């Protein structure tokens with residue numbers, strides 16, 4: 347007898363084993379990353395999603411808070427072929443449902459063929475297939491989570507001192523901790539501002555660069571962040587990662603669109619069009635830039651040609667769709683943070699001239 351059920355929007359109900367009990371719903375997505383489950387499960391970009399791991403064994407090197415990207419578990423639920431007790435106990439302690447003993451290949455193939463979809467989970471001794479279906483039917487599309495930023499952003503501004511003389515205003519739309527530490531390790535002072543900060547809040551920290559973070563959901567819902575970008579474009583260097591790239595592009599007159607199943611993993615090949623070099627990157631996104639507006643495409647995804655990097659020399663903009671901060675994944679793109687800080691300091695020199 348199963349004690350967990352996963353209801354999919356295509357009408358199927360899959361049987362599984364409950365590893366952390368509860369009932370929940372979210373958009374069903376998958377990551378192909380074979381390590382980094384602690385980082386992925388604490389990445390705020392996964393809010394309101396149910397995360398399926400395609401790698402069959404999750405939890406084999408324990409759970410350490412040092413590897414967390416935020417203070418809580420962010421996906422609504424976790425699904426894997428086999429979860430260790432360490433991970434199952436962690437998720438149960440956080441009241442996040444988790445299920446295993448399920449053919450995750452079937453889930454991945456379904457999402458690949460039909461796209462990311464509404465999903466409901468019921469797990470635990472009293473769970474029924476009907477419970478899972480009711481959850482799935484109540485699941486909203488990601489774009490309907492209009493104020494998702496409030497779930498993942500800091501409530502009040504905070505400062506992380508790097509000890510140098512570059513000030514970064516980081517609009518926190520659900521920032522991973524590694525974005526902040528990648529900047530402080532390079533001596534920048536990072537002023538973390540709420541996702542709905544006003545232009546006045548940003549101006550008050552006298553930044554050398556405005557950095558828009560990663561974050562969950564539809565970038566078109568981050569209207570306050572787009573307004574801030576619009577206000578400072580041309581006056582302050584702009585940088586962004588993932589949702590940050592999408593928000594900046596939309597604010598400058600471009601557009602974004604939802605992908606069928608997105609990119610989530612640690613081996614997405616990205617080609618730099620200026621050097622012709624390919625690097626492996628960490629990714630976690632379901633939307634992509636459709637129209638780049640005034641920005642120039644500098645990097646593309648080798649698998650499907652989607653936009654991975656944008657620049658504007660005129661507007662001092664540099665953005666990435668992937669996650670240069672890694673965690674999990676390869677460190678090949680950490681140089682992005684040096685590029686951002688170079689941009690911040692060179693434009694400050696120009697302004698002072």
Ligand SMILES: NC(=O)CC[C@H](N)C(=O)O
Pocket residue numbers: 391559560561562563564565587588589590630631632633634
């Ligand atoms: N990692 C992110 O910032 C994700 C960006 C956006 N929510 C998307 O799904 O495309």
